[in-house]
Amino acid sequence: MPREEPSAADLALLRAAGRGDADAVRAALARGARLETRDADGRTPLLRAALADHVQAARALVAAGADVDARDDRQDSPWLVTGVTGSVAMMRALLPGGPDVTLTNRFGGVSVIPASERGHVDYVRAVLAETGTDVDHVNRLGWTALLEAVILGDGGRVHQEVVEVLLAAGADPSLPDGEGTTALAHAERRGFTGIAAVLRRAEGGRR
Numbered sequence: 001m002p003r004e005e006p007s008a009a010d011l012a013l014l015r016a017a018g019r020g021d022a023d024a025v026r027a028a029l030a031r032g033a034r035l036e037t038r039d040a041d042g043r044t045p046l047l048r049a050a051l052a053d054h055v056q057a058a059r060a061l062v063a064a065g066a067d068v069d070a071r072d073d074r075q076d077s078p079w080l081v082t083g084v085t086g087s088v089a090m091m092r093a094l095l096p097g098g099p100d101v102t103l104t105n106r107f108g109g110v111s112v113i114p115a116s117e118r119g120h121v122d123y124v125r126a127v128l129a130e131t132g133t134d135v136d137h138v139n140r141l142g143w144t145a146l147l148e149a150v151i152l153g154d155g156g157r158v159h160q161e162v163v164e165v166l167l168a169a170g171a172d173p174s175l176p177d178g179e180g181t182t183a184l185a186h187a188e189r190r191g192f193t194g195i196a197a198v199l200r201r202a203e204g205g206r207r
Contacts, residue, residue, distance in 0.1 A: 010037035017045035020054030035066050042072035050078040058093045068097035075106040083111030086120030101133045108140030116145040119158040128169040135171045142178025146171045150183045155192035163195050173202045
């Protein structure tokens with residue numbers, strides 16, 4: 001179905017959200033801009049604000065009733081992209097909008113998975129503590145957040161801390177990927193000694 005052409009007010013709202021001008025966001029809405037208007041990539045004003053981490057603009061949009069789960073042409077939503085940016089402030093700004101924490105991106109992952117891959121420790125800790133996000137959600141690649149932190153991480157201190165946070169939140173270290181390989185086995189293969197030690201202790205504690 002063809003996308004409705006944005007009006008002048010809609011365009012003003014998209015621009016204001018993208019540059020983080022909360023006053024201009026409110027002004028565009030007052031002029032009749034549609035809250036869920038879309039740009040050429042299917043992004044709503046709230047998604048544009050979330051991508052650029054414009055928290056005040058996002059708060060104005062959420063207060064007006066913007067959909068925190070509205071997806072663009074890449075299947076990203078305002079909530080999902082917080083896992084990519086790692087912005088705890090944006091995550092909290094979106095919570096009043098009641099995000100669906102089970103919503104998945106184009107890879108079948110919830111927000112904590114890309115956050116774990118990217119080493120966003122504070123975000124991983126906050127999203128698991130403040131929402132009902134499933135720490136053991138499995139994406140289309142067969143990976144949990146724990147597996148992704150090991151497989152796509154660099155094995156350094158930041159990713160080790162992500163692993164520790166995930167385990168403290170109840171992540172199951174025995175869950176393997178689609179080929180039957182556990183996070184510990186991946187860590188050992190990559191020479192991630194610190195992470196491997198953490199995972200060994202976790203697995204030992206579950207026995």
